[in-house]
Amino acid sequence: MLKKITIKDIANIVGVSTTTVSQILNNKGQRFSEETKQKVFQAVEKYDYSPDYFAKNMVQRESRTVGMIVPDVTDLFFSKVIEGVETYLNRKDYMLLLCNSKHSTEMERGFIKQLQNRSVAGIILASPNALELEKKMKHLPYILIDRGLNTREQGNILVNEYDGFYNSVKYLIDAGHTKIGMLTNETGYYEMTDRFVAYQKCLKDHGLEFHSEFVEDGPVTIHGGYVATRELLKRADISALCCGNDQMAIGAYRAAFDQGIVIPDDLSIIGFDNLEITGYLNPPLTTVEQPAFDIGYTAAEYMLHAINFPDKMIPNKLYQTKFILRDSVKVFDR
Amino acid sequence: MLKKITIKDIANIVGVSTTTVSQILNNKGQRFSEETKQKVFQAVEKYDYSPDYFAKNMVQRESRTVGMIVPDVTDLFFSKVIEGVETYLNRKDYMLLLCNSKHSTEMERGFIKQLQNRSVAGIILASPNALELEKKMKHLPYILIDRGLNTREQGNILVNEYDGFYNSVKYLIDAGHTKIGMLTNETGYYEMTDRFVAYQKCLKDHGLEFHSEFVEDGPVTIHGGYVATRELLKRADISALCCGNDQMAIGAYRAAFDQGIVIPDDLSIIGFDNLEITGYLNPPLTTVEQPAFDIGYTAAEYMLHAINFPDKMIPNKLYQTKFILRDSVKVFDR
Structure with missing residues (x-):
């Protein structure tokens, strides 16, 4: 095995101190000239020097x-x-x-x-x-x-999921919708309690009754949204649907298409997350952005x-x- | 700090050898009874024993x-x-x-x-x-x-991307299409040379001329597919479009919708990858599955x-x- 090149070797090759090399390699070399920095980087490249975190680990326990x-x-x-x-x-x-x-x-x-x-x-x-x-x-x-x-x-x-979801429901109410459904997930891993509470509160604040049959629970996936919407549309006469997330909304689109339901004319849909793809759906999805x-x-x-x-x-x-x-x-x- | 529990402690607690414990924990314990295995797992759980890979590293260099x-x-x-x-x-x-x-x-x-x-x-x-x-x-x-x-x-x-793409183009030709475009990526990172060569070869094998203006290059993203299709539709009179991947196809859908082009009546589209979402698009996307x-x-x-x-x-x-x-x-x- 070849002798491993050390920081000292690099310092000798460039003609600077090991501290200088170390500072430049650790992005603390602002005070050195561009020329010195370039020399150090070139030497590191040429001689394939790299600090050994493994060796470091043994001493510093720093992975x-x-x-x-x-x-x-x-x-x-x-x-x-x-x-x-x-x-x-x-x-x-x-x-x-x-x-x-x-x-x-x-x-x-x-x-x-x-x-x-x-x-x-x-x-x-x-x-x-x-x-x-x-x-x-x-x-x-x-x-x-x-x-x-x-x-x-x-x-x-x-x-602040609560406010985000509340605003969506409010937007639907302001747009004239009174029969608003929701796709949620209260039993599984990805609990959406805040979003569900916001939905209920917003309805109440605007004098609309909460109907449990307007709500369907399901996995927060595309397929989950598809199945939940299919079930919901069987029993609930709704004009709008707030989905727990965008993936569910994509599934909801498909469930609507399957039944010849036109979005938004027959059914309005809002998602949550603002995934890149939602801007490309047909029609583009109204949603709530999470960063x-x-x-x-x-x-x-x-x-x-x-x-x-x-x-x-x-x-x-x-x-x-x-x-x-x-x-x-x-x-x-x- | 509490004394760390060792494999020897576990062996003593259960009343077996350290070798037995080690083999059971390393999934090499087929020859031991279910009862012994359960005892070992329970002791490991109860006393919060875990092998220390970090210590192992020092000796075995095994991370x-x-x-x-x-x-x-x-x-x-x-x-x-x-x-x-x-x-x-x-x-x-x-x-x-x-x-x-x-x-x-x-x-x-x-x-x-x-x-x-x-x-x-x-x-x-x-x-x-x-x-x-x-x-x-x-x-x-x-x-x-x-x-x-x-x-x-x-x-x-x-x-075998070549065959996969070749079959797509062949399917379009068999369906009666003669003006078939392609969205590809030949200049960027995600080179699609095999797919592009398959496209050209399949046209040739079926007596169709290759038109360079039927091909547009772009990033392999949804947005990339959108921009590329928009450009392509400005200059090329095509009835079908083979997309380098599904993400580009999703963008192509949007570019078509924007211009009032109906899929598949006015423009047929095929993707590549079979992402879950493609089955939920409107219309569901014909594509090629990669595992x-x-x-x-x-x-x-x-x-x-x-x-x-x-x-x-x-x-x-x-x-x-x-x-x-x-x-x-x-x-x-x-």
Whole structure:
């Protein structure tokens, strides 16, 4: 095996100190000339030098990896969150150990243990389950994207889903709709309690009665939305449908098409998330934007804050949503 | 800090040897009774025992992590591949370090280095770039999902895209279409050379002339397909459009809708990938299935084969595609 090139070798080749090399490679080399920086980068490239995190690990127990657990890597919302996390971590020379819990609490528990065994610097957890985390995480920092289910004082990233959903229902009422259905998910993993409560409250605030037969529960997937809408349309005479998320709305479109129901003339539909694809549907879907990429990016930012300043509080963040008006809602003349 | 529970403690509690515990925990305990296995699992649960991979690392240099580099984690095809990889690894107690190269060769190179610094056991690389991998990977095993661009004798997972695309074009010709366009990507990262060559060859085999103005190049995204189709429809009088992938086809739908073009009456469209959503479009999209989950699952399986049997050849696999007939193609009476 060839002798491994060291930071000292690089310093000698370029003719600078090891501190200079180290600072330039760690993005702390602002005070050095462009020429010096280029020389260092060229030498690093030419001699294939790389700092050995593995060796570092043994001494510092610093893996420069962050674990992340999501309920479904193929979910269009979570894949944007992952992209945000990865983008921030990458800029900071951290890497991402990704775990797909497939909506299982048991798998989440297993992953938390496995990630600790691999000495991650922290865990970002996208989960709506109450998991007794304080005990499980020991002294490991963690950031929650969990709809506030694991209450603590710091490191919570939340979205004001209540207001977002309330505004959607209000928009439908203002447009003249009185028979408004909802696709929700109250029994499964991806609980939508806030959205469901907002739906009920908004109806009440506007003097409309709540009909339980206007609500259908189902998995938060395209297929789930398809099946739920098909069931709902069998029994409920509704003119509008608020869907728990965009994927359900895409399924609702299909269920309507199958029955020759025209959107929005016969049925108005609103989604939630503002996935890229919703702007391309026919008709383009009116929906509520959640900043998925930003949520991930901020979670990673807070994670590194927690790792680097273990004695400081981790910030909290509450995102507001944005109503995205497109063409899937009929406005009645009053 | 509490004394950490060891494998010896577990063995004493259950009343078996440490070898027995080790074999049961490593899924090599077939010869032990169900009762013994349950006792071991219960003790492990109760006393919160977990093998310390970090300590193991120091001795065995075995991280039980596999690196994976994909061009885009939010791409609907790759997120299914990731799900397949993660599913297999998880069953084998391995974890996944995920890297998002954002279509950049430079980032791929950086990740290969960073993954090695973190002592991954191997790398799964989804990339269509020629990367001089033999040199870069040193002695690390790797599996390629790369359309055959980095030619080697083992560990290649390929899809017969040529035949898949050829069959689509042939289907259109058999249905009576003679003016068939294509959305492709020849200049960017996600090269579709096989699909483009199949398109040209199929036209030729059936006595149809190739018109370069019937082809438009663009990014392999929904928006890319939208823009490309809009341009194509300005200049080309086509009755059918073969899209390089499903995401482009979704964009093509939108571009057609915008101009009042009815699918399939005025324009037939075929995609490639068979993403879940394509069955829910209006009309449901005729497309070509690639086994994305299986590709990922098999890549992970081959990876562990390579890790565990470093002296054996890694298998190769060539997947065939499947034509999925739905409602986006008009069949002319002959």
